[in-house]
Amino acid sequence: MTATYRVFGLDVRFPREVPTLRGARIGDDTAADVHVAFAPVAPLPVMETVNDDLDTSWNAEGLTIAVEEVGRFLIRGGHTIVVDPYPGVSQAEIDLYLAGSIMGAILHQRAIMPLHCNAFACGGAAVLLCGDSGAGKSTLAAWFEGRGRPLLTDDVCAVTFDPKGTALGHPGMPRLRLWDDALEAMERIGQAACSVPWADGKFELEMSSDRVRQPLPIAAIYHLREAEPDSGFAITALRGLPAIDAITSSIYRRRIGDLVGHTAGYLQDTARLATGTPVFRVERTWGMEHFNREAALIEDHAIALCSQIAA
Structure with missing residues:
Protein backbone atom coordinates (compact mmCIF):
# COMPACT_ATOMS: atom_id res chain seq x y z
CA MET A 1 0.00 0.00 0.00
CA THR A 2 1.40 3.38 -0.97
CA ALA A 3 0.94 6.62 0.96
CA THR A 4 1.57 10.15 -0.33
CA TYR A 5 2.38 13.16 1.84
CA ARG A 6 2.76 16.86 1.03
CA VAL A 7 5.78 18.26 2.88
CA PHE A 8 8.19 21.09 2.07
CA GLY A 9 6.18 21.95 -1.04
CA LEU A 10 6.71 18.44 -2.46
CA ASP A 11 4.43 15.43 -2.86
CA VAL A 12 6.36 12.43 -1.56
CA ARG A 13 5.15 8.87 -2.18
CA PHE A 14 6.14 6.10 0.22
CA PRO A 15 5.51 2.35 -0.19
CA ARG A 16 3.92 2.33 3.29
CA GLU A 17 2.38 4.69 5.82
CA VAL A 18 4.70 6.97 7.79
CA PRO A 19 3.10 7.71 11.18
CA THR A 20 5.17 10.84 11.81
CA LEU A 21 3.74 12.38 8.59
CA ARG A 22 0.13 11.36 9.17
CA GLY A 23 -1.16 14.93 9.32
CA ALA A 24 0.30 15.72 5.88
CA ARG A 25 -1.26 12.84 3.96
CA ILE A 26 -2.94 13.56 0.62
CA GLY A 27 -4.58 11.38 -2.03
CA ASP A 28 -2.46 8.99 -4.07
CA ASP A 29 -3.98 10.21 -7.34
CA THR A 30 -1.51 13.11 -7.55
CA ALA A 31 1.73 12.81 -9.52
CA ALA A 32 4.47 12.55 -6.88
CA ASP A 33 7.58 14.74 -6.96
CA VAL A 34 9.62 12.27 -4.90
CA HIS A 35 9.38 8.47 -4.77
CA VAL A 36 10.66 6.36 -1.88
CA ALA A 37 11.52 2.69 -2.39
CA PHE A 38 13.08 -0.05 -0.24
CA LEU A 63 24.40 10.79 -2.86
CA THR A 64 24.63 7.79 -0.54
CA ILE A 65 24.21 8.30 3.20
CA ALA A 66 24.92 5.52 5.68
CA VAL A 67 23.79 5.79 9.29
CA GLU A 68 25.29 3.31 11.75
CA GLU A 69 22.78 0.68 12.93
CA VAL A 70 20.02 2.33 10.86
CA GLY A 71 20.66 1.79 7.15
CA ARG A 72 21.89 3.15 3.84
CA PHE A 73 20.00 5.73 1.79
CA LEU A 74 20.55 6.57 -1.88
CA ILE A 75 19.27 10.06 -2.79
CA ARG A 76 19.13 10.54 -6.54
CA GLY A 77 18.30 13.56 -8.70
CA GLY A 78 16.08 15.23 -6.14
CA HIS A 79 13.30 12.78 -7.00
CA THR A 80 14.23 9.30 -5.72
CA ILE A 81 15.09 7.86 -2.31
CA VAL A 82 16.16 4.21 -2.01
CA VAL A 83 16.24 2.85 1.55
CA ASP A 84 18.25 -0.20 2.60
CA PRO A 85 17.50 -0.78 6.32
CA TYR A 86 19.97 -2.60 8.53
CA PRO A 87 18.68 -5.82 10.16
CA GLY A 88 16.63 -5.23 13.29
CA VAL A 89 16.23 -1.47 12.88
CA SER A 90 12.83 -0.10 13.86
CA GLN A 91 10.48 1.66 11.45
CA ALA A 92 10.56 4.70 13.73
CA GLU A 93 14.34 5.03 13.39
CA ILE A 94 14.16 4.76 9.59
CA ASP A 95 11.37 7.36 9.52
CA LEU A 96 13.41 9.73 11.72
CA TYR A 97 16.07 9.98 9.01
CA LEU A 98 13.66 9.82 6.08
CA ALA A 99 11.65 12.79 7.35
CA GLY A 100 14.76 14.67 8.45
CA SER A 101 18.24 14.40 6.98
CA ILE A 102 17.21 12.47 3.86
CA MET A 103 14.46 14.91 2.92
CA GLY A 104 16.97 17.66 3.65
CA ALA A 111 18.20 23.69 -4.94
CA ILE A 112 15.52 24.44 -2.32
CA MET A 113 16.97 26.01 0.83
CA PRO A 114 16.00 24.18 4.05
CA LEU A 115 16.27 26.20 7.25
CA HIS A 116 16.60 24.58 10.67
CA CYS A 117 13.59 26.27 12.24
CA ASN A 118 10.00 26.12 13.39
CA ALA A 119 7.41 28.48 11.95
CA PHE A 120 4.03 29.88 12.93
CA ALA A 121 1.47 32.05 11.15
CA CYS A 122 1.00 35.70 12.07
CA GLY A 123 -1.33 37.99 10.14
CA GLY A 124 -1.28 35.85 7.01
CA ALA A 125 2.51 35.54 6.98
CA ALA A 126 5.09 33.11 8.40
CA VAL A 127 7.40 33.88 11.31
CA LEU A 128 10.48 31.64 11.49
CA LEU A 129 12.18 30.62 14.75
CA CYS A 130 15.73 29.49 13.95
CA GLY A 131 18.62 28.33 16.11
CA ASP A 132 20.74 25.38 17.12
CA SER A 133 19.27 22.20 18.56
CA GLY A 134 18.18 22.90 22.12
CA ALA A 135 17.50 26.59 21.50
CA GLY A 136 13.81 26.15 22.33
CA LYS A 137 12.32 26.32 18.82
CA SER A 138 9.78 23.53 19.29
CA THR A 139 8.81 24.67 22.79
CA LEU A 140 8.18 28.19 21.50
CA ALA A 141 6.17 26.77 18.58
CA ALA A 142 4.01 24.78 21.01
CA TRP A 143 3.47 27.93 23.07
CA PHE A 144 2.37 29.89 20.00
CA GLU A 145 0.05 27.08 18.91
CA GLY A 146 -1.48 27.14 22.38
CA ARG A 147 -2.13 30.86 21.86
CA GLY A 148 -4.15 30.08 18.71
CA ARG A 149 -1.40 30.73 16.18
CA PRO A 150 -1.34 27.95 13.55
CA LEU A 151 1.98 26.28 12.86
CA LEU A 152 3.68 25.66 9.51
CA THR A 153 6.42 23.24 10.43
CA ASP A 154 8.62 21.74 13.09
CA ASP A 155 12.41 21.56 12.79
CA VAL A 156 12.80 22.30 9.05
CA CYS A 157 11.21 24.92 6.78
CA ALA A 158 11.73 24.88 3.01
CA VAL A 159 12.23 28.38 1.60
CA THR A 160 11.56 29.38 -2.01
CA PHE A 161 10.97 32.67 -3.83
CA ASP A 162 7.92 33.53 -5.95
CA PRO A 163 8.23 35.30 -9.33
CA LYS A 164 8.10 38.68 -7.57
CA GLY A 165 11.01 37.72 -5.31
CA THR A 166 8.92 37.26 -2.16
CA ALA A 167 10.36 34.63 0.18
CA LEU A 168 7.90 31.82 0.96
CA GLY A 169 7.94 29.34 3.83
CA HIS A 170 6.44 25.92 3.04
CA PRO A 171 4.60 23.65 5.47
CA GLY A 172 6.76 20.75 6.62
CA MET A 173 6.59 18.31 9.50
CA GLU A 187 -0.03 21.78 29.96
CA ARG A 188 -0.09 19.10 27.28
CA ILE A 189 0.56 16.07 29.46
CA GLY A 190 -2.93 14.72 28.71
CA GLN A 191 -2.60 15.21 24.95
CA ALA A 192 -2.01 12.11 22.85
CA ALA A 193 1.76 11.84 22.48
CA CYS A 194 4.13 9.06 21.49
CA SER A 195 7.48 8.63 23.18
CA VAL A 196 10.50 9.00 20.91
CA PRO A 197 12.31 5.65 21.36
CA TRP A 198 15.83 6.99 20.75
CA ALA A 199 15.49 9.97 23.12
CA ASP A 200 14.40 9.23 26.68
CA GLY A 201 12.01 11.91 27.92
CA LYS A 202 11.12 13.25 24.46
CA PHE A 203 7.66 12.95 22.94
CA GLU A 204 6.03 13.47 19.56
CA LEU A 205 2.53 14.90 19.15
CA GLU A 206 0.51 16.01 16.15
CA MET A 207 0.04 19.68 15.41
CA SER A 208 -3.42 21.15 15.76
CA SER A 209 -5.80 20.45 12.87
CA ASP A 210 -5.75 24.14 11.92
CA HIS A 223 17.52 33.59 15.45
CA LEU A 224 17.53 32.22 19.01
CA ARG A 225 20.61 31.97 21.16
CA GLU A 226 21.46 31.88 24.86
CA ALA A 227 21.99 35.23 26.56
CA GLU A 228 25.31 35.92 28.23
CA PRO A 229 25.29 35.47 32.04
CA ASP A 230 25.58 39.22 32.67
CA SER A 231 22.85 40.20 30.20
CA GLY A 232 19.16 39.49 29.84
CA PHE A 233 16.54 39.03 27.17
CA ALA A 234 17.03 41.16 24.07
CA ILE A 235 15.77 41.34 20.47
CA THR A 236 18.26 42.98 18.11
CA ALA A 237 17.74 43.75 14.42
CA LEU A 238 20.43 42.31 12.16
CA ARG A 239 21.38 43.79 8.82
CA GLY A 240 23.99 43.08 6.17
CA LEU A 241 26.55 40.38 6.94
CA PRO A 242 25.27 39.61 10.48
CA ALA A 243 21.81 38.88 9.01
CA ILE A 244 23.31 36.73 6.26
CA ASP A 245 25.46 34.88 8.81
CA ALA A 246 22.43 34.19 11.02
CA ILE A 247 20.53 32.66 8.10
CA THR A 248 23.53 30.75 6.74
CA SER A 249 24.19 29.21 10.16
CA SER A 250 20.57 27.97 10.17
CA ILE A 251 20.72 26.09 6.88
CA TYR A 252 19.72 22.52 7.67
CA ARG A 253 22.47 19.99 6.93
CA ARG A 254 24.38 22.75 5.16
CA ARG A 255 27.36 20.54 4.38
CA ILE A 256 25.13 18.29 2.26
CA GLY A 257 24.29 21.38 0.21
CA ASP A 258 28.02 21.83 -0.37
CA LEU A 259 28.45 18.20 -1.41
CA VAL A 260 25.68 18.36 -4.02
CA GLY A 261 27.15 21.57 -5.49
CA HIS A 262 24.71 24.13 -4.13
CA THR A 263 27.15 26.31 -2.16
CA ALA A 264 26.91 29.30 -4.50
CA GLY A 265 23.15 28.88 -4.73
CA TYR A 266 22.43 28.96 -1.02
CA LEU A 267 24.82 31.88 -0.47
CA GLN A 268 22.82 33.76 -3.08
CA ASP A 269 19.55 32.67 -1.45
CA THR A 270 20.64 33.77 2.03
CA ALA A 271 21.68 37.20 0.75
CA ARG A 272 18.38 37.53 -1.08
CA LEU A 273 16.43 36.46 2.00
CA ALA A 274 18.37 38.77 4.33
CA THR A 275 17.81 41.71 1.99
CA GLY A 276 14.05 41.31 1.75
CA THR A 277 13.14 39.90 5.17
CA PRO A 278 13.65 41.36 8.67
CA VAL A 279 16.12 39.25 10.66
CA PHE A 280 16.51 39.48 14.44
CA ARG A 281 18.78 37.95 17.04
CA VAL A 282 16.90 36.87 20.17
CA GLU A 283 19.01 36.41 23.29
CA ARG A 284 17.14 34.25 25.77
CA THR A 285 17.74 32.96 29.27
CA TRP A 286 17.53 29.17 29.23
CA GLU A 294 10.20 35.81 27.07
CA ALA A 295 7.77 34.04 24.73
CA ALA A 296 5.24 36.83 25.29
CA LEU A 297 7.89 39.42 24.41
CA ILE A 298 8.68 37.59 21.17
CA GLU A 299 4.95 37.41 20.39
CA ASP A 300 4.46 41.14 21.00
CA HIS A 301 7.42 41.95 18.78
CA ALA A 302 6.20 39.65 15.97
CA ILE A 303 2.63 40.98 16.11
CA ALA A 304 3.83 44.58 15.88
CA LEU A 305 6.10 43.72 12.96
CA CYS A 306 3.44 41.79 11.06
CA SER A 307 0.98 44.66 11.61
CA GLN A 308 3.45 47.12 10.10
CA ILE A 309 4.03 44.88 7.10
CA ALA A 310 0.28 44.39 6.55
CA ALA A 311 -0.26 48.15 6.70
Whole structure:
Protein backbone atom coordinates (compact mmCIF):
# COMPACT_ATOMS: atom_id res chain seq x y z
CA MET A 1 0.00 0.00 0.00
CA THR A 2 1.40 3.38 -0.97
CA ALA A 3 0.94 6.62 0.96
CA THR A 4 1.57 10.15 -0.33
CA TYR A 5 2.38 13.16 1.84
CA ARG A 6 2.76 16.86 1.03
CA VAL A 7 5.78 18.26 2.88
CA PHE A 8 8.19 21.09 2.07
CA GLY A 9 6.18 21.95 -1.04
CA LEU A 10 6.71 18.44 -2.46
CA ASP A 11 4.43 15.43 -2.86
CA VAL A 12 6.36 12.43 -1.56
CA ARG A 13 5.15 8.87 -2.18
CA PHE A 14 6.14 6.10 0.22
CA PRO A 15 5.51 2.35 -0.19
CA ARG A 16 3.92 2.33 3.29
CA GLU A 17 2.38 4.69 5.82
CA VAL A 18 4.70 6.97 7.79
CA PRO A 19 3.10 7.71 11.18
CA THR A 20 5.17 10.84 11.81
CA LEU A 21 3.74 12.38 8.59
CA ARG A 22 0.13 11.36 9.17
CA GLY A 23 -1.16 14.93 9.32
CA ALA A 24 0.30 15.72 5.88
CA ARG A 25 -1.26 12.84 3.96
CA ILE A 26 -2.94 13.56 0.62
CA GLY A 27 -4.58 11.38 -2.03
CA ASP A 28 -2.46 8.99 -4.07
CA ASP A 29 -3.98 10.21 -7.34
CA THR A 30 -1.51 13.11 -7.55
CA ALA A 31 1.73 12.81 -9.52
CA ALA A 32 4.47 12.55 -6.88
CA ASP A 33 7.58 14.74 -6.96
CA VAL A 34 9.62 12.27 -4.90
CA HIS A 35 9.38 8.47 -4.77
CA VAL A 36 10.66 6.36 -1.88
CA ALA A 37 11.52 2.69 -2.39
CA PHE A 38 13.08 -0.05 -0.24
CA ALA A 39 15.84 -1.97 -2.00
CA PRO A 40 19.52 -2.87 -1.55
CA VAL A 41 21.95 0.08 -1.66
CA ALA A 42 25.56 -0.81 -2.38
CA PRO A 43 28.05 0.13 0.35
CA LEU A 44 30.55 2.75 -0.83
CA PRO A 45 33.78 4.08 0.68
CA VAL A 46 33.00 6.92 3.08
CA MET A 47 34.12 10.23 1.60
CA GLU A 48 32.94 12.49 4.44
CA THR A 49 31.04 12.25 7.71
CA VAL A 50 28.43 14.98 8.12
CA ASN A 51 27.11 16.08 11.52
CA ASP A 52 28.90 13.17 13.22
CA ASP A 53 26.38 10.51 12.15
CA LEU A 54 25.95 10.66 8.35
CA ASP A 55 28.64 8.79 6.42
CA THR A 56 28.34 10.21 2.92
CA SER A 57 29.57 9.10 -0.49
CA TRP A 58 28.74 10.37 -3.97
CA ASN A 59 29.11 9.30 -7.56
CA ALA A 60 27.16 9.45 -10.83
CA GLU A 61 24.30 7.54 -9.17
CA GLY A 62 23.72 10.22 -6.55
CA LEU A 63 24.40 10.79 -2.86
CA THR A 64 24.63 7.79 -0.54
CA ILE A 65 24.21 8.30 3.20
CA ALA A 66 24.92 5.52 5.68
CA VAL A 67 23.79 5.79 9.29
CA GLU A 68 25.29 3.31 11.75
CA GLU A 69 22.78 0.68 12.93
CA VAL A 70 20.02 2.33 10.86
CA GLY A 71 20.66 1.79 7.15
CA ARG A 72 21.89 3.15 3.84
CA PHE A 73 20.00 5.73 1.79
CA LEU A 74 20.55 6.57 -1.88
CA ILE A 75 19.27 10.06 -2.79
CA ARG A 76 19.13 10.54 -6.54
CA GLY A 77 18.30 13.56 -8.70
CA GLY A 78 16.08 15.23 -6.14
CA HIS A 79 13.30 12.78 -7.00
CA THR A 80 14.23 9.30 -5.72
CA ILE A 81 15.09 7.86 -2.31
CA VAL A 82 16.16 4.21 -2.01
CA VAL A 83 16.24 2.85 1.55
CA ASP A 84 18.25 -0.20 2.60
CA PRO A 85 17.50 -0.78 6.32
CA TYR A 86 19.97 -2.60 8.53
CA PRO A 87 18.68 -5.82 10.16
CA GLY A 88 16.63 -5.23 13.29
CA VAL A 89 16.23 -1.47 12.88
CA SER A 90 12.83 -0.10 13.86
CA GLN A 91 10.48 1.66 11.45
CA ALA A 92 10.56 4.70 13.73
CA GLU A 93 14.34 5.03 13.39
CA ILE A 94 14.16 4.76 9.59
CA ASP A 95 11.37 7.36 9.52
CA LEU A 96 13.41 9.73 11.72
CA TYR A 97 16.07 9.98 9.01
CA LEU A 98 13.66 9.82 6.08
CA ALA A 99 11.65 12.79 7.35
CA GLY A 100 14.76 14.67 8.45
CA SER A 101 18.24 14.40 6.98
CA ILE A 102 17.21 12.47 3.86
CA MET A 103 14.46 14.91 2.92
CA GLY A 104 16.97 17.66 3.65
CA ALA A 105 19.26 16.09 1.03
CA ILE A 106 16.38 15.96 -1.46
CA LEU A 107 15.76 19.68 -0.92
CA HIS A 108 19.44 20.46 -1.45
CA GLN A 109 19.46 18.41 -4.66
CA ARG A 110 16.46 20.40 -5.87
CA ALA A 111 18.20 23.69 -4.94
CA ILE A 112 15.52 24.44 -2.32
CA MET A 113 16.97 26.01 0.83
CA PRO A 114 16.00 24.18 4.05
CA LEU A 115 16.27 26.20 7.25
CA HIS A 116 16.60 24.58 10.67
CA CYS A 117 13.59 26.27 12.24
CA ASN A 118 10.00 26.12 13.39
CA ALA A 119 7.41 28.48 11.95
CA PHE A 120 4.03 29.88 12.93
CA ALA A 121 1.47 32.05 11.15
CA CYS A 122 1.00 35.70 12.07
CA GLY A 123 -1.33 37.99 10.14
CA GLY A 124 -1.28 35.85 7.01
CA ALA A 125 2.51 35.54 6.98
CA ALA A 126 5.09 33.11 8.40
CA VAL A 127 7.40 33.88 11.31
CA LEU A 128 10.48 31.64 11.49
CA LEU A 129 12.18 30.62 14.75
CA CYS A 130 15.73 29.49 13.95
CA GLY A 131 18.62 28.33 16.11
CA ASP A 132 20.74 25.38 17.12
CA SER A 133 19.27 22.20 18.56
CA GLY A 134 18.18 22.90 22.12
CA ALA A 135 17.50 26.59 21.50
CA GLY A 136 13.81 26.15 22.33
CA LYS A 137 12.32 26.32 18.82
CA SER A 138 9.78 23.53 19.29
CA THR A 139 8.81 24.67 22.79
CA LEU A 140 8.18 28.19 21.50
CA ALA A 141 6.17 26.77 18.58
CA ALA A 142 4.01 24.78 21.01
CA TRP A 143 3.47 27.93 23.07
CA PHE A 144 2.37 29.89 20.00
CA GLU A 145 0.05 27.08 18.91
CA GLY A 146 -1.48 27.14 22.38
CA ARG A 147 -2.13 30.86 21.86
CA GLY A 148 -4.15 30.08 18.71
CA ARG A 149 -1.40 30.73 16.18
CA PRO A 150 -1.34 27.95 13.55
CA LEU A 151 1.98 26.28 12.86
CA LEU A 152 3.68 25.66 9.51
CA THR A 153 6.42 23.24 10.43
CA ASP A 154 8.62 21.74 13.09
CA ASP A 155 12.41 21.56 12.79
CA VAL A 156 12.80 22.30 9.05
CA CYS A 157 11.21 24.92 6.78
CA ALA A 158 11.73 24.88 3.01
CA VAL A 159 12.23 28.38 1.60
CA THR A 160 11.56 29.38 -2.01
CA PHE A 161 10.97 32.67 -3.83
CA ASP A 162 7.92 33.53 -5.95
CA PRO A 163 8.23 35.30 -9.33
CA LYS A 164 8.10 38.68 -7.57
CA GLY A 165 11.01 37.72 -5.31
CA THR A 166 8.92 37.26 -2.16
CA ALA A 167 10.36 34.63 0.18
CA LEU A 168 7.90 31.82 0.96
CA GLY A 169 7.94 29.34 3.83
CA HIS A 170 6.44 25.92 3.04
CA PRO A 171 4.60 23.65 5.47
CA GLY A 172 6.76 20.75 6.62
CA MET A 173 6.59 18.31 9.50
CA PRO A 174 2.99 18.14 10.85
CA ARG A 175 4.15 17.18 14.33
CA LEU A 176 6.03 18.62 17.29
CA ARG A 177 8.74 16.94 19.32
CA LEU A 178 8.91 18.17 22.91
CA TRP A 179 10.79 17.19 26.05
CA ASP A 180 8.74 16.11 29.05
CA ASP A 181 9.37 19.36 30.97
CA ALA A 182 8.08 21.36 27.99
CA LEU A 183 4.98 19.14 27.75
CA GLU A 184 4.27 19.82 31.40
CA ALA A 185 4.92 23.55 31.09
CA MET A 186 2.64 23.75 28.03
CA GLU A 187 -0.03 21.78 29.96
CA ARG A 188 -0.09 19.10 27.28
CA ILE A 189 0.56 16.07 29.46
CA GLY A 190 -2.93 14.72 28.71
CA GLN A 191 -2.60 15.21 24.95
CA ALA A 192 -2.01 12.11 22.85
CA ALA A 193 1.76 11.84 22.48
CA CYS A 194 4.13 9.06 21.49
CA SER A 195 7.48 8.63 23.18
CA VAL A 196 10.50 9.00 20.91
CA PRO A 197 12.31 5.65 21.36
CA TRP A 198 15.83 6.99 20.75
CA ALA A 199 15.49 9.97 23.12
CA ASP A 200 14.40 9.23 26.68
CA GLY A 201 12.01 11.91 27.92
CA LYS A 202 11.12 13.25 24.46
CA PHE A 203 7.66 12.95 22.94
CA GLU A 204 6.03 13.47 19.56
CA LEU A 205 2.53 14.90 19.15
CA GLU A 206 0.51 16.01 16.15
CA MET A 207 0.04 19.68 15.41
CA SER A 208 -3.42 21.15 15.76
CA SER A 209 -5.80 20.45 12.87
CA ASP A 210 -5.75 24.14 11.92
CA ARG A 211 -2.06 23.98 11.01
CA VAL A 212 -1.05 25.90 7.89
CA ARG A 213 -1.21 23.81 4.72
CA GLN A 214 -0.19 26.37 2.10
CA PRO A 215 3.04 28.37 1.68
CA LEU A 216 3.09 31.80 3.32
CA PRO A 217 5.26 34.87 2.72
CA ILE A 218 7.97 35.11 5.38
CA ALA A 219 7.44 38.16 7.59
CA ALA A 220 10.47 37.75 9.88
CA ILE A 221 13.23 35.44 11.02
CA TYR A 222 14.18 35.24 14.71
CA HIS A 223 17.52 33.59 15.45
CA LEU A 224 17.53 32.22 19.01
CA ARG A 225 20.61 31.97 21.16
CA GLU A 226 21.46 31.88 24.86
CA ALA A 227 21.99 35.23 26.56
CA GLU A 228 25.31 35.92 28.23
CA PRO A 229 25.29 35.47 32.04
CA ASP A 230 25.58 39.22 32.67
CA SER A 231 22.85 40.20 30.20
CA GLY A 232 19.16 39.49 29.84
CA PHE A 233 16.54 39.03 27.17
CA ALA A 234 17.03 41.16 24.07
CA ILE A 235 15.77 41.34 20.47
CA THR A 236 18.26 42.98 18.11
CA ALA A 237 17.74 43.75 14.42
CA LEU A 238 20.43 42.31 12.16
CA ARG A 239 21.38 43.79 8.82
CA GLY A 240 23.99 43.08 6.17
CA LEU A 241 26.55 40.38 6.94
CA PRO A 242 25.27 39.61 10.48
CA ALA A 243 21.81 38.88 9.01
CA ILE A 244 23.31 36.73 6.26
CA ASP A 245 25.46 34.88 8.81
CA ALA A 246 22.43 34.19 11.02
CA ILE A 247 20.53 32.66 8.10
CA THR A 248 23.53 30.75 6.74
CA SER A 249 24.19 29.21 10.16
CA SER A 250 20.57 27.97 10.17
CA ILE A 251 20.72 26.09 6.88
CA TYR A 252 19.72 22.52 7.67
CA ARG A 253 22.47 19.99 6.93
CA ARG A 254 24.38 22.75 5.16
CA ARG A 255 27.36 20.54 4.38
CA ILE A 256 25.13 18.29 2.26
CA GLY A 257 24.29 21.38 0.21
CA ASP A 258 28.02 21.83 -0.37
CA LEU A 259 28.45 18.20 -1.41
CA VAL A 260 25.68 18.36 -4.02
CA GLY A 261 27.15 21.57 -5.49
CA HIS A 262 24.71 24.13 -4.13
CA THR A 263 27.15 26.31 -2.16
CA ALA A 264 26.91 29.30 -4.50
CA GLY A 265 23.15 28.88 -4.73
CA TYR A 266 22.43 28.96 -1.02
CA LEU A 267 24.82 31.88 -0.47
CA GLN A 268 22.82 33.76 -3.08
CA ASP A 269 19.55 32.67 -1.45
CA THR A 270 20.64 33.77 2.03
CA ALA A 271 21.68 37.20 0.75
CA ARG A 272 18.38 37.53 -1.08
CA LEU A 273 16.43 36.46 2.00
CA ALA A 274 18.37 38.77 4.33
CA THR A 275 17.81 41.71 1.99
CA GLY A 276 14.05 41.31 1.75
CA THR A 277 13.14 39.90 5.17
CA PRO A 278 13.65 41.36 8.67
CA VAL A 279 16.12 39.25 10.66
CA PHE A 280 16.51 39.48 14.44
CA ARG A 281 18.78 37.95 17.04
CA VAL A 282 16.90 36.87 20.17
CA GLU A 283 19.01 36.41 23.29
CA ARG A 284 17.14 34.25 25.77
CA THR A 285 17.74 32.96 29.27
CA TRP A 286 17.53 29.17 29.23
CA GLY A 287 15.08 27.60 31.69
CA MET A 288 11.31 27.19 31.89
CA GLU A 289 11.08 29.71 34.75
CA HIS A 290 11.83 32.48 32.23
CA PHE A 291 9.95 30.98 29.32
CA ASN A 292 6.46 32.50 29.45
CA ARG A 293 7.68 36.07 29.89
CA GLU A 294 10.20 35.81 27.07
CA ALA A 295 7.77 34.04 24.73
CA ALA A 296 5.24 36.83 25.29
CA LEU A 297 7.89 39.42 24.41
CA ILE A 298 8.68 37.59 21.17
CA GLU A 299 4.95 37.41 20.39
CA ASP A 300 4.46 41.14 21.00
CA HIS A 301 7.42 41.95 18.78
CA ALA A 302 6.20 39.65 15.97
CA ILE A 303 2.63 40.98 16.11
CA ALA A 304 3.83 44.58 15.88
CA LEU A 305 6.10 43.72 12.96
CA CYS A 306 3.44 41.79 11.06
CA SER A 307 0.98 44.66 11.61
CA GLN A 308 3.45 47.12 10.10
CA ILE A 309 4.03 44.88 7.10
CA ALA A 310 0.28 44.39 6.55
CA ALA A 311 -0.26 48.15 6.70
